[in-house]
Amino acid sequence: MSRSRDVFIVSNSTDELGGVTGWTHRTARLLQERGHRVRVIGIHASELKMALPDTPGYPVTALYPTHPPTPWAPKRLRDRLRIPARRREAARAEEKRRAVRRLSGIFRTAGPGAIVLVTQVWAMEWVGEADTCGHRVIGMSHESYDYSRASHRYRWIKNHYSTLDRWLVLTEEDADIWAGDGMNNVGFMPNALAGLPDVPSPRTAKSVASIGRLSDQKGIDMLLDTWALVAPQRPDWRLGVYGAGEDEAELKALCTELGLDGSVEWKGRTDDVPGALADASVFVQSSRGEGFPLALMEAMASGVPCAAFDCAPGVREIVRDGEDGLLAPAGDIAALADRLLRLTGNPRMRDAMGERARTNVQRFSEAETVCRWEELFAFLER
Template sequence: MTTATRERDLYLVANSTDELGGVTAWTHQMARLFQTAGHRVHVIGVHRADLKMAVPETPDYPVTALYPEHPLTARPMRGRRRFSVPARRREARRLAAKKRAIAELDTILGQARPGSVVVVTQVWPMEWLRETDTSHLTLIGMSHESFAYSRACHRYHWVKRHYPHVDRWLALTQEDADIWTAEGLDNVGFMPNALAHLPAVPSPRTANVVCSIGRLADQKGIDMLLDTWAKVAPHRPGWELHLYGAGTDEPALRRQATELGLDGSVRWQGRTDDVPAALAASSVFVQSSRGEGFPLALMEAMASGVPCAAFDCAPGVREIVRDGEDGLLAPAGDLDALADRLLRLTGNPRLRDAMGERARANVQRFSEARVLDMWEELFALLER
């Protein structure tokens, strides 16, 4: 394991410290990695989550949530709202809670020693950090989604508003960093996610199982995956689609599967805390997301030697998967193309084995040691 060039206080600030999802997994992965390298780490979340992720091990670093639940959203006090007593009371509660949160954040960061670094894993916490004294700190902002996905929602404007003020802000790929630079930001770099785990033994790829791992939410495109599987299943009797994950869309997705006649070939596995076991029991991995950043589940599948069929929905996806070499990509949203990739992988054991073996070898270029070296180089650069 890489040793830090110098010990630092590192603060990882996220939307939540315990929310089910890839950013939370990344936050705790990097916290453990930085601590192993010799840094002192504190993980801070804006709030505690409703849909929680099970952290594999009890953290041996401080973890702080500024709010016990999602904070109230600001609502403009215009029109009739200016004279509404409930609205004014709600706004007073929101402001008082935010003042307490900022005071707690100020106290934590005020204890930072010289050379300390704050890594903001998502742009929303900048709303609180901009009201906190960070003049003695190096501030690094991140986005864990592609430029295109940010551009399609409010986070594009948050990035443009908040990230010009940080010392460096990081996209997940050089491709996206170049796009953000063309948007007028002059402090952009990139940092890939790190491969969290390399199983000692890869999947045998003998089970007639295609698996998907991710939240049952719109971004992950499970509705598109079900429509795709309806095209595949008639040609692959005996194969099953295993869906690992939980989310608010599950009832609607289950109804969709029933309407498509897929109840005999789709298995709802729920959330899993043992991703390696899920992958070891699979022969093909599928990712049907509408948008992604640098998907950890995709890397974990490849590390398990499970070949992937995925929508080419983000630079991070095509950075991880070398199309035609260690996996198969389909144009984003093209259900027929994704079905074609799944039919090719499920129908050809030799292709599965060849791509799975290459995937396991190729994905190791994102090993924790290599990514940690990139972080240490960035810390040293920002100190000059």
């Protein structure tokens, strides 16, 4: 048994609906079960919440009750004369200083050698200003190098993560790319699979499932365009879209415009992912960018073969194309439609790939992943 440590897990939010929140609480539970003293901290409480246990078994703290305001910066000389805006910015800055002092106080509850694990780039803004003296700080990204490179987060990572004790991405392929980009402290840590359902999906329902936030990143608009190519050839199949998010109204309007209301079912958010997957025979993922998608692993654990855009190293790390699922080039709607037509039209292929998927995904078990965390903690103490 490894020695007990204080571990602080800091995220943008501790209760926001999404994969990082699920990862945060799953990792907290795993580390607590190993005897560590865990505390989960969010920068703010979320409006679109994920269902969490009433008593998670470890302290959970939000520094702000809602999302903090964005910093204000005057663009022109006349902007500096706007007294109300300057007062709002002064109040925002003071509120942030209070939040940082509170975070520093939380970190000081632990003795030297504690682990501060920052799961997302934005949360690092507060951790970077807090007092972490004597602690090991690990930064993480739950998205691919390419997705970070195309956003403002790339500059933030380059400016603020190179001096951390460790900078973790989700795959060895991405770690190699970041190392080539000058990040010499980079390593990789895959997400853990929560477990296997006792009984896999029977794969008998003529149903394709998608599970994810209704946002631009998840590419549900591309999924609808894909389904517009599939539905005429599979009139007895249905697409079940599980999730909620800011693009819901726009996506439903697009569904109607494409004439898909008869074959697309908007299932809303679900807290029973295994139950949703038990009713599906195929899983589809249409994301523009990903890290190491938990929904993909959960589908495979349920024995549901997947068709997905090959949008990140994490996707092709999880799915072995042609063996336990089918990948399409990122953003290629016709290719994704082809993969769905192959899986929906061939029950023998579905069964063979589903059974291999359930076996192969077990290489990402919780036991294996938590051992990797223990090895990293011990390495950082040398």
